[in-house]
Amino acid sequence: MADTNTEPDDRPLWGPAAYLLLVRIWMRAASQYRVSLLLTTIAQLFTTCLDLIAILVIYSHVRTIAGFTLPETLYLYGTTRLAFAVSDALASGVENLATMIRLGNFDLVLIRPVSSLAQVLADQFTPKRFGKLAAPILTLGWAIDALPLHWTAARAAVAIGTVVCGFVLYCALWVLTGCISFIAVDAQEVANSFTYGSENATEYPLSIFGRPLGLALTFVLPVAFVTWQPSLYVLGHADPFGLPEFLRFASPAAAAVLCGLAALAWRTCIRHYRSTGS
Amino acid sequence: MRVYLTAVRLSLRRYLAYRSSAAAGTFTNTVFGCIRAFVLMALWKQKPEIGGWDLADAVTYAFLTQGLLAPMGVFMTSTELGPRIRTGDVAVDLYRPVDFQTWWLSLDLGRALGGGLLRTVPPVLFGVLLFPVRLPLNPLRWAEFAVCCALGYLIGFGLRYLASLATFWTMDERGMNSILVALGMFCSGLIIPLSVVPGALGTVLLHTPWAGIMQMPINVLLGTQSGGFGYALAFGAFWAVLLLAAGRMLTDVARHKVVVQGG
Numbered sequence: 443m444a445d446t447n448t449e450p451d452d453r454p455l456w457g458p459a460a461y462l463l464l465v466r467i468w469m470r471a472a473s474q475y476r477v478s479l480l481l482t483t484i485a486q487l488f489t490t491c492l493d494l495i496a497i498l499v500i501y502s503h504v505r506t507i508a509g510f511t512l513p514e515t516l517y518l519y520g521t522t523r524l525a526f527a528v529s530d531a532l533a534s535g536v537e538n539l540a541t542m543i544r545l546g547n548f549d550l551v552l553i554r555p556v557s558s559l560a561q562v563l564a565d566q567f568t569p570k571r572f573g574k575l576a577a578p579i580l581t582l583g584w585a586i587d588a589l590p591l592h593w594t595a596a597r598a599a600v601a602i603g604t605v606v607c608g609f610v611l612y613c614a615l616w617v618l619t620g621c622i623s624f625i626a627v628d629a630q631e632v633a634n635s636f637t638y639g640s641e642n643a644t645e646y647p648l649s650i651f652g653r654p655l656g657l658a659l660t661f662v663l664p665v666a667f668v669t670w671q672p673s674l675y676v677l678g679h680a681d682p683f684g685l686p687e688f689l690r691f692a693s694p695a696a697a698a699v700l701c702g703l704a705a706l707a708w709r710t711c712i713r714h715y716r717s718t719g720s
Numbered sequence: 721m722r723v724y725l726t727a728v729r730l731s732l733r734r735y736l737a738y739r740s741s742a743a744a745g746t747f748t749n750t751v752f753g754c755i756r757a758f759v760l761m762a763l764w765k766q767k768p769e770i771g772g773w774d775l776a777d778a779v780t781y782a783f784l785t786q787g788l789l790a791p792m793g794v795f796m797t798s799t800e801l802g803p804r805i806r807t808g809d810v811a812v813d814l815y816r817p818v819d820f821q822t823w824w825l826s827l828d829l830g831r832a833l834g835g836g837l838l839r840t841v842p843p844v845l846f847g848v849l850l851f852p853v854r855l856p857l858n859p860l861r862w863a864e865f866a867v868c869c870a871l872g873y874l875i876g877f878g879l880r881y882l883a884s885l886a887t888f889w890t891m892d893e894r895g896m897n898s899i900l901v902a903l904g905m906f907c908s909g910l911i912i913p914l915s916v917v918p919g920a921l922g923t924v925l926l927h928t929p930w931a932g933i934m935q936m937p938i939n940v941l942l943g944t945q946s947g948g949f950g951y952a953l954a955f956g957a958f959w960a961v962l963l964l965a966a967g968r969m970l971t972d973v974a975r976h977k978v979v980v981q982g983g
Contacts, residue, residue: 481895488902496912500759503916504766628741635751643755650762 457557464564472568486573508647513588519645520582521669525608526641527574533613535565536620540630607693608668614700624711640665649682667696724826731830742838750843753786771915772944776854783847788934790835792876801884802893811980864949868937871956875932878963888974909935929959
C-alpha cells in the first residue's frame with residue numbers, strides 16, 4: 443500500500459493516526475541506508491550499556507550506595523532506562539524542532555492539515571532507537587530475579603505502573619523541553635539537561651543528590667516520580683527524605699499534571715509562533 | 721602556513737558567533753558535571769580512596785571532564801568533513817591548493833579553541849564555587865596540563881578524521897560516527913573515571929588512545945599520573961603521531977581510489 447491518500451473527505455487526519463502514518467514513512471526512509479542503520483542501532487545498544495558498566499564498576503568497590511544494593515540500583519536503572527527508551531523512540535523527534543524552526547520548515551508543518559505535534563514527534567523517526575531497549579529489559583529481568591522480594595499483586599502493579607508513568611512523564615518532558623526551541627532557537631542543548639539529564643539522574647538512588655536537590659527533583663521538576671517514589675514502595679525502602687507515604691503512588695497524578703502543562707505549553711507556543719523567515 | 725592560520729582564525733570566529741548556543745551547551749555541561757559529581761561523591765563517601773584519588777580529586781575530575789568535553793570534541797560525531805563526503809561537496813575541498821589533512825585540522829582547531837574559550841571555564845568555576853573541587857596552584861602543573869590537552873586534542877582529531885574518511889567507502893558517515901561517539905564516551909572516561917575501573921578492563925582502557933584525551937591530562941593536573949608528566953607526554957605523542965600518520969595514509973588512498981559521489 444504505497445499511496446497514503448486514502449481519505450476521501452477533507453477532514454484532517456486524527457492525530458495518533460497521522461503519527462503512525464508518519465512513523466511508517468520515516469521508517470522506510472531510514473531503512474534505505476541499511477549499514478548505517480545497523481551500525482547506529484548497535485551504537486544505541488552500546489550507549490545504554492555504558493551507564494550499566496559504570497554502575498557495575500561503582501559496585502565493584504562498594505556493597506551499597508546510599509543504602510541501595512546492586513540489584514536495587516539496577517532495578518532503578520532498568521525502570522528508568524526502559525521508560526526513557528520507549529519515550530525516546532516515540533517522542534524524541536522533538537529534538538529536530540529547533541532545526542525545523544531555523545530553516546523555516548516549521549511553517550510547512552503548520553500549513554498541513556495534520557496535528558503539528560504528531561508531525562514533530564514523528565519527525566526523523568528511526569528504528570535504531572529500539573536498540574536502546576535491550577539493555578534495560580535484560581537488566582530489569584536480572585534485577586527482579588536477584589531482588590529478595592516477595593512479589594505481591596500490588597508490588598507487580600506498581601512496578602508496571604512505574605514504567606508506564608515514567609514513559610508518560612518523559613514524553614511530557616520531551617514536549618515541554620521542545621518548547622524551549624520556540625523561545626530561543628539555539629538553546630536546544632538546554633533541553634538535554636532536562637531529558638538526558640533526568641535520565642541519568644534517576645537511575646541512581648535520588649538520595650545521593652542530598653535533600654534540597656532531591657526535593658527539587660520531586661516537586662519542581664517531578665522526575666522523582668519516574669522511578670524513585672514508586673520504587674521505594676516496590677523495593678520496600680523507607681524514604682530517606684521522609685516524605686509522606688501516598689507519594690509512592692502519586693506517579694499517575696504527576697504524569698497527568700506534567701502532560702497538562704506540556705499540552706498547555708505546546709499550544710501557547712504554537713499560538714505565538716513567528717517564523718524565522720529565513 | 722599562513723593559509724592554515726587564517727583558517728584557524730576564521731573557524732574560531734565562526735564558533736564565537738554562536739554564543740547563545742555555546743551558553744546553552746555550557747549549561748548542560750554544568751548540569752551533567754553536577755550529576756556525575758554527586759554519583760562519584762556517593763561512591764567516595766563509602767570508600768574514601770580509590771586508585772589514589774580522594775573525594776576532592778573525583779569531584780574535580782567530574783567538572784573538568786565536562787569542561788573539556790566541547791573543545792576535545794568527545795561528543796562530536798566527526799569533523800565537518802563527513803557530511804561533505806556524503807553530499808559530494810568534498811570535491812571542492814580536494815581542489816584546494818592546500819594539504820587536505822592540515823586544512824581540516826585547522827578548521828577543527830578553530831572550533832576547539834572557541835569551545836575552550838567559551839565552554840571550559842564555566843562548569844569548572846561552578847564546581848569550584850559549590851562543590852569540593854580542588855585545583856592545584858602550581859603553574860608548572862597547569863603548563864603540563866596544557867601540553868597534555870594539546871596532545872589529547874590531536875588524538876581526538878586523529879580519531880574523528882579517520883572516521884570521517886571512512887565515509888569515502890561507507891557513503892554515510894552516521895553509522896561510523898555513532899559507534900565512535902559511544903566508544904569515545906566510555907573510553908575517554910566521561911562516564912566513569914578510567915582509574916576507577918578494576919581489573920583487566922581498567923588496564924586496557926588506560927592504554928587506548930582515548931585515555932590520552934581527558935583522563936591523562938587531568939591525571940597530570942591532579943598529580944596522580946603514574947610515571948608522571950613524562951609518561952603522559954610520551955603516551956599522548958605516540959598516539960597523536962600514529963593516528964595522524966594513519967589519517968595521512970588513508971587520505972592518499974582515498975584520493976587515488978575513490979570516486980566522489982553526488983550530482
